[in-house]
Amino acid sequence: MGRFHRHDDGTVHDHAHTGAHAHDVGDHSGYATGGERLEVLIRIFDENDRTAAANRAEFAAAGVRVVNLMSAPGAGKTTLLRETLARLGGQLRIGIIEGDIETSLDADRLAGFGAEIALINTGNGFGGECHLDAPMVRSALPRLPLADLDLVLIENVGNLVCPAEFDVGEDDRAMVYAITEGEEKPLKYPVMFRSCGLVVVNKVDLLPYLDFDLDGFLDCLRKVNPAAEVMLVSARTGEGVDAWCDWLRARLAR
Amino acid sequence: MSRFGGSGPSGRAVAVSIVETVHELSICSSIADIVTRHAAGRTVQVINVRAGQLRQIVPDTLVYCWGLVSAGTPLDGSRINVESVPARIRCRACGEVTDVGEVPVFACGGCGGVAVQVVSGEEFLVTSLELAPQPDGQGSPDQEG
Numbered sequence: 001m002g003r004f005h006r007h008d009d010g011t012v013h014d015h016a017h018t019g020a021h022a023h024d025v026g027d028h029s030g031y032a033t034g035g036e037r038l039e040v041l042i043r044i045f046d047e048n049d050r051t052a053a054a055n056r057a058e059f060a061a062a063g064v065r066v067v068n069l070m071s072a073p074g075a076g077k078t079t080l081l082r083e084t085l086a087r088l089g090g091q092l093r094i095g096i097i098e099g100d101i102e103t104s105l106d107a108d109r110l111a112g113f114g115a116e117i118a119l120i121n122t123g124n125g126f127g128g129e130c131h132l133d134a135p136m137v138r139s140a141l142p143r144l145p146l147a148d149l150d151l152v153l154i155e156n157v158g159n160l161v162c163p164a165e166f167d168v169g170e171d172d173r174a175m176v177y178a179i180t181e182g183e184e185k186p187l188k189y190p191v192m193f194r195s196c197g198l199v200v201v202n203k204v205d206l207l208p209y210l211d212f213d214l215d216g217f218l219d220c221l222r223k224v225n226p227a228a229e230v231m232l233v234s235a236r237t238g239e240g241v242d243a244w245c246d247w248l249r250a251r252l253a254r
Numbered sequence: 255m256s257r258f259g260g261s262g263p264s265g266r267a268v269a270v271s272i273v274e275t276v277h278e279l280s281i282c283s284s285i286a287d288i289v290t291r292h293a294a295g296r297t298v299q300v301i302n303v304r305a306g307q308l309r310q311i312v313p314d315t316l317v318y319c320w321g322l323v324s325a326g327t328p329l330d331g332s333r334i335n336v337e338s339v340p341a342r343i344r345c346r347a348c349g350e351v352t353d354v355g356e357v358p359v360f361a362c363g364g365c366g367g368v369a370v371q372v373v374s375g376e377e378f379l380v381t382s383l384e385l386a387p388q389p390d391g392q393g394s395p396d397q398e399g
Contacts, residue, residue, distance in 0.1 A: 035299060035386050036296075036384075036385045036387070037383070037384050037385075038292060038293075038382060038383045038384075038385055040288065040289075040292050040380045040381060040382055041379060041380070041381055041382075042288050042379055042380050043378065044284050044285055044303070044378050044379055044380060045378060046288075129277075131277060133280065161277065161310055162277035165309065165310065187357055187358060190358040190360075191309075191310055194360070222368075223358065223361065224359070225360070226360070226361070227368075
């Protein structure tokens with residue numbers, strides 16, 4: 001339910017009330033029409049999760065570690081990845097799966113660093129998908145020489161809601177959060193912030209120019225994900241990028 | 255869901271949601287696959303879905319997207335009924351069960367511990383289908399309702 005991010009008023013109580021009584025709803029309306037009620041009890045993400053498991057098995061068989069990188073639009077995922085490739089490109093064999101609703105602009109920005117790049121434009125979906133799902137990632141795998149790679153970085157579609165819902169077969173989830181987004185984002189998008197083991201706090205070079213309250217942000221983050229690792233980074237100046245690269249290297253050792 | 259907001263405000267909310275995020279659309283495609291498989295050719299009137307609070311599903315948006323996805327298919331005319339389940343956590347230290355609440359805090363309401371387990375709010379499933387009477391069943395369609 002989207003009450004955390006899309007309904008800021010009293011609608012919450014309506015939902016809660018509905019939830020408390022809804023187990024009665026199906027029974028009555030079914031029989032009122034003289035019809036039949038058919039039990040189903042199928043998880044809606046079943047198909048995605050089965051494909052995610054297949055992806056995970058394929059990654060494991062190839063001996064490659066996979067990180068799903070998520071953020072709001074404009075938080076700096078692509079700039080961070082470019083700086084990552086500039087530092088790690090000579091040491092690790094890296095593949096990038098680049099998800100974008102349209103254009104190859106981000107993929108183009110990552111070209112020239114020796115990484116293998118597979119672009120997925122999600123605009124072919126109904127209305128343009130706002131996330132990568134496991135079948136989309138699976139469709140990109142034949143375009144990556146998995147057996148030759150150490151690390152695959154998945155740059156998800158910029159969005160703080162939908163990507164959190166879809167397991168794509170990754171080993172780890174990290175998110176890039178820019179300090180220009182405001183302190184309370186973890187409370188508004190708790191599912192995303194909870195799903196990540198690492199939160200890269202980006203654009204810290206802007207700290208002197210903003211009223212951003214870093215402690216206030218960390219408080220909000222702890223409320224929804226007390227265990228998250230946090231790194232202060234400026235992909236633009238390079239501050240903290242080495243620590244992020246060390247975190248990535250540590251994925252391989254596990 | 256018709257019970258939250260009137261048609262005016264809820265229509266606006268749907269329009270905003272569609273621009274902002276459309277994961278309800280792809281979710282409806284998954285639901286359509288599940289329903290088609292289980293209905294096995296029978297006419298479906300109602301699809302009952304249970305959605306945990308942590309699944310970030312807006313019931314109105316799901317209903318709206320269902321109209322788009324089902325139009326022109328054998329599922330046209332069916333409707334989705336969403337049962338929302340609140341998020342609850344259980345403390346690993348003291349066992350207390352706490353509602354996560356409107357402003358989400360994943361900490362024990364009893365002892366304040368942060369080692370917690372989500373006990374509800376992550377479910378998302380098609381629970382049941384309500385099917386139209388079969389033609390050789392009980393009479394003509396005009397007896398319905």
